[in-house]
Amino acid sequence: MKKIILNKKLNHCKIALFTCVLLMTLSCDLDETQEVATLNNLVMADEFDEDGTPDSSIWGYEIGDGSAQGIPGWGNNELQYYTDRPENVTVENGVLIITAREEAYQGASYTSARLITRGLFEQQYGRFEARIRVPYGQGYWPAFWLLGNDCNVNPWPQCGEIDIMEYLGDEPASMFGTLHGPGFSGAESISKEFTLQNDRFDTGFHVFGVEWTPSYINYYVDGNIYHSLTREDVAEETDGEGEWVFDNPFYIILNVAVGGNLPGNPNQDTVFPQSMLVDYVRVYK
Amino acid sequence: MKLSKIKYSRLMGLLLLVVVTTSCEREVSEDAVPATFPSNAEVFTDNPVGLTDEFFISFDPAVGANTNGFGTDQNEAYLGNTSIRVDVPAPNDSDGNFIGGIFRDRGEGRDLTGYDALTFWAKGSTTAVFEAGFGTDFIEDKYPVSNSNLQLSTDWKKYVLPIPDPSKLVQERGMFLFSAGTQSTNGMGYTIWIDEIKFESLGTVAQPRPRIQNGEEVVVQNFIGGTVNITGLTQTFNTVAQGDVTVNAAPAYFEFESSDVEVATVDENGLVNIIGAGISQITATLGGTEAQGSITIESLGDFTPAPTPTRDPENVISIFSDAYPNVTVDYYNGFFNADGQTTQGGTGPGGADLSVDGNGIINYTNLNFVGIGTFMNVPTIDASSMTHIHVDLNVNETLNAGDNIQLQLLNDVGGNETSATVTITSANLAQNEWRGFDIPLSDFNGLSSRSQIGLIFFISNSISNIYVDNIYYYNEQ
Numbered sequence: 001m002k003k004i005i006l007n008k009k010l011n012h013c014k015i016a017l018f019t020c021v022l023l024m025t026l027s028c029d030l031d032e033t034q035e036v037a038t039l040n041n042l043v044m045a046d047e048f049d050e051d052g053t054p055d056s057s058i059w060g061y062e063i064g065d066g067s068a069q070g071i072p073g074w075g076n077n078e079l080q081y082y083t084d085r086p087e088n089v090t091v092e093n094g095v096l097i098i099t100a101r102e103e104a105y106q107g108a109s110y111t112s113a114r115l116i117t118r119g120l121f122e123q124q125y126g127r128f129e130a131r132i133r134v135p136y137g138q139g140y141w142p143a144f145w146l147l148g149n150d151c152n153v154n155p156w157p158q159c160g161e162i163d164i165m166e167y168l169g170d171e172p173a174s175m176f177g178t179l180h181g182p183g184f185s186g187a188e189s190i191s192k193e194f195t196l197q198n199d200r201f202d203t204g205f206h207v208f209g210v211e212w213t214p215s216y217i218n219y220y221v222d223g224n225i226y227h228s229l230t231r232e233d234v235a236e237e238t239d240g241e242g243e244w245v246f247d248n249p250f251y252i253i254l255n256v257a258v259g260g261n262l263p264g265n266p267n268q269d270t271v272f273p274q275s276m277l278v279d280y281v282r283v284y285k
Numbered sequence: 286m287k288l289s290k291i292k293y294s295r296l297m298g299l300l301l302l303v304v305v306t307t308s309c310e311r312e313v314s315e316d317a318v319p320a321t322f323p324s325n326a327e328v329f330t331d332n333p334v335g336l337t338d339e340f341f342i343s344f345d346p347a348v349g350a351n352t353n354g355f356g357t358d359q360n361e362a363y364l365g366n367t368s369i370r371v372d373v374p375a376p377n378d379s380d381g382n383f384i385g386g387i388f389r390d391r392g393e394g395r396d397l398t399g400y401d402a403l404t405f406w407a408k409g410s411t412t413a414v415f416e417a418g419f420g421t422d423f424i425e426d427k428y429p430v431s432n433s434n435l436q437l438s439t440d441w442k443k444y445v446l447p448i449p450d451p452s453k454l455v456q457e458r459g460m461f462l463f464s465a466g467t468q469s470t471n472g473m474g475y476t477i478w479i480d481e482i483k484f485e486s487l488g489t490v491a492q493p494r495p496r497i498q499n500g501e502e503v504v505v506q507n508f509i510g511g512t513v514n515i516t517g518l519t520q521t522f523n524t525v526a527q528g529d530v531t532v533n534a535a536p537a538y539f540e541f542e543s544s545d546v547e548v549a550t551v552d553e554n555g556l557v558n559i560i561g562a563g564i565s566q567i568t569a570t571l572g573g574t575e576a577q578g579s580i581t582i583e584s585l586g587d588f589t590p591a592p593t594p595t596r597d598p599e600n601v602i603s604i605f606s607d608a609y610p611n612v613t614v615d616y617y618n619g620f621f622n623a624d625g626q627t628t629q630g631g632t633g634p635g636g637a638d639l640s641v642d643g644n645g646i647i648n649y650t651n652l653n654f655v656g657i658g659t660f661m662n663v664p665t666i667d668a669s670s671m672t673h674i675h676v677d678l679n680v681n682e683t684l685n686a687g688d689n690i691q692l693q694l695l696n697d698v699g700g701n702e703t704s705a706t707v708t709i710t711s712a713n714l715a716q717n718e719w720r721g722f723d724i725p726l727s728d729f730n731g732l733s734s735r736s737q738i739g740l741i742f743f744i745s746n747s748i749s750n751i752y753v754d755n756i757y758y759y760n761e762q
Binding site for chain 2: 171172197200203269
C-alpha cells in the first residue's frame with residue numbers, strides 16, 4: 001500500500017496528456033455545459049452534520065507513521081504521525097476537520113489524521129465526490145482517494161489506486177487526479193493537473209469527484225471533467241503494459257500528509273496548524 | 286441611471302447627517318446608501334485613463350527629483366502601441382539624481398473595493414531595482430502602498446501589488462507611484478518602460494500575513510509624554526503567479542490596540558502616545574487578521590528633561606537641541622562598524638531616539654564610540670568665533686569610580702586633519718540625572734584650527750548607555 005508520486009511523473013504525464021487533451025477536444029468540450037455523470041443514485045453520504053468524532057459506521061483510521069504497515073513515512077518520507085485525537089480529526093459546524101499540527105509526538109514532528117472506509121464502505125464503480133477546502137503552504141499534501149480493498153492479497157499497485165484529489169500547498173491554484181495500477185504506478189502513474197483561473201483551492205470549497213464505470217474513469221472539479229481515462233487510454237499510455245485493475249470494490253481515504261518526496265518539507269513560511277475541511281462525501285451508483 | 290443614484294445617495298447622506306446630529310439614539314436608516322465613486326480599473330493603457338491633465342506629478346525637485354525623464358514611447362509597448370517611458374538620471378545629473386512621482390485620478394477618486402491588486406507590465410534597458418505603488422495622492426496620502434524592491438528585467442514582466450485591504454479604498458485618488466534611481470546600477474542611467482497599469486480582481490490574492498515592526502517583538506523604554514512611531518508595517522499575500530508578494534502598507538490599513546490604555550494610546554497614524562507609567566504592548570490587525578510583531582512600551586514614568594538652554598541664539602551654533610535651529614548634519618551616528626563601533630542610537634527623527642513632550646533626546650546604547658558627522662554632504666562647522674561647547678549628559682546605568690566619557694573634536698576630516706579630546710570623569714556625571722558641561726574650546730589641546738569641524742565623538746570604555754541633549758557651540762561674549 002504505497003502512494004508514491006514523483007515530480008518526474010508530472011512531466012511524463014504532461015506529454016502524454018497532451019494527446020489526451022487533443023482527444024478530448026475532439027470528442028467533448030471542456031465547457032460549462034458539460035454534464036457530469038449519469039450516476040445519480042445516492043448510495044452513501046456523510047454530510048458531517050453531527051459535531052464530535054466522525055461517524056464510526058463509515059470511518060476508521062490509520063494510526064502512526066506507516067512503520068506498522070511496513071512503510072515508514074508511508075513510502076514517501078512523509079513527516080506526520082497520524083492519530084485519531086480530536087486535535088487532528090473532528091466534526092464541527094457541519095464539516096469534517098483534519099488538522100495537521102507541528103508538535104513533537106511519538107518521535108515525529110507533525111501530527112495529522114488519515115480516515116479510511118476500509119471494511120465499512122467499499123464499492124465497485126460509481127461516482128465518488130467530496131466538497132473540500134485545502135490548507136496553504138509548502139509541505140501540505142492533502143488528498144481524497146480510493147484504494148482497492150484487496151491490497152492485502154494483491155499488493156499495491158496490483159490492487160489499484162484512484163487519486164481523486166491531490167494538492168500541494170505551495171501551488172494553491174492547482175490540483176491533480178491520478179490513476180495507479182500495475183505498469184503505471186508511482187513515477188509512471190497516469191496523472192493530470194487542473195489549474196483554476198482567477199481562483200484558488202485554499203480560499204473556498206470545491207467539489208472533487210470521479211465517475212468510475214467498467215470502461216472509463218472521469219475526473220472532475222466543480223462539475224468540469226478535466227481528465228478522462230478509458231481502458232484503451234491506460235493501454236495506450238503504458239504501451240500495452242498497464243493492466244486495468246479497477247473492477248473490484250475500493251474504499252475511500254481522506255488525509256493530510258506533511259512533507260516528503262512530493263510536496264517537499266514545510267519551510268519557515270508554512271503556517272501550522274492548518275486544516276483540510278470536508279463539507280461532504282457522497283457516493284452514487 | 287447610475288449618476289442619478291449617486292446624487293440620490295448623496296442627498297440621503299445629507300439627511301442622515303441631520304438625523305444623526307439631532308438624535309444620537311436613532312439607527313442609521315437601512316435605505317441610506319453611502320455615496321459611491323467610479324470604479325474604473327484602468328490607469329494607463331495607450332493613454333492615461335481618467336488622470337489629471339498633468340498626468341505625471343513629480344516628487345519635489347528640491348529633494349532631487351528629476352522632472353525631465355518622464356514621457357511616453359510609441360516604439361515600445363507591451364500591449365497596443367504606446368508605453369510610459371522613464372529615463373532614470375545618473376547621480377551627477379544637475380536636474381536631479383532620481384525620478385519619481387504619482388498619477389492622480391482627475392475626479393474625486395475611485396472606488397477600488399472590488400479589486401485585489403494593482404498590476405502593470407514593465408521592462409528595463411538593464412536590470413535594476415525600482416519602486417512602485419499606489420495610494421499616494423499628494424493630498425491626503427492616507428493609504429499609500431509600495432514595494433521599493435521590484436526587480437526590473439530586460440523583457441516585459443508583470444508586476445502585482447496587492448491591496449492590503451480593498452475595503453478601505455472607497456475613494457482613492459492615488460492611482461500609481463514610481464521611483465527609480467541608480468543605486469542598483471552603480472550610477473548608470475537607464476530606461477524603464479511601463480504599460481497596462483490597472484487595478485484587477487485577480488481572485489488569486491490570498492493568505493494575508495500582515496506585520497508590524499517587521500514581524501519582530503520589540504521592547505522600548507520611554508517616559509510619560511513620549512511618543513513612539515510604529516514602523517515596519519507590511520502586508521504579504523500569496524498571489525500564485527508571482528508567489529508571495531509583500532508591500533509596505535500605510536498605518537491607516539491597520540487597527541492598533543494597546544494592552545493598557547492607561548500607559549499608552551495609539552492613533553490611526555501608528556503614533557504611540559505614552560500617558561502613564563507601566564507596560565503596554567501594542568499589537569495590530571489588518572482586515573481582521575492579526576499582524577505578526579508588536580512593540581512593548583516600558584514607560585518609566587515622568588521624565589526630567591535637561592534644562593532648556595538660555596543663551597542668545599545669535600551666539601550659538603547648535604548641533605542637537607530643540608531650543609535652537611540645528612545645523613544640518615550627515616548623521617548622529619556614523620556606524621563605523623568596520624572600525625569596531627558597537628554604539629546604537631542617534632537614528633530617530635532628527636537624531637532623537639526619544640521624544641518626550643516634543644523634546645528630542647539621543648539615547649546612545651552599547652556605547653564604545655560614536656560620531657556626529659558634518660563633513661560629507663553638509664557644510665563643516667566653523668567654530669572659530671565660538672568659545673565653548675555645551676552638552677547635557679544623563680547616564681543610564683550605575684556609575685563606578687574611574688568611569689569616564691571622552692569628547693573628541695576633529696577638524697578638516699580627511700584633509701589637514703587635527704583632533705583633540707577632553708575627558709569627563711564620573712565625579713562630574715550622575716546616574717539618571719542630567720549634568721550640563723560647558724567646556725572651553727581652548728581645553729581641546731591640539732585642535733589647532735576649529736574652522737572646519739567635521740566630527741564630534743563620544744567615546745567610553747566604561748559607560749554604555751547615555752542620554753544626550755543640547756549639543757551646541759557658543760560664544761560666551
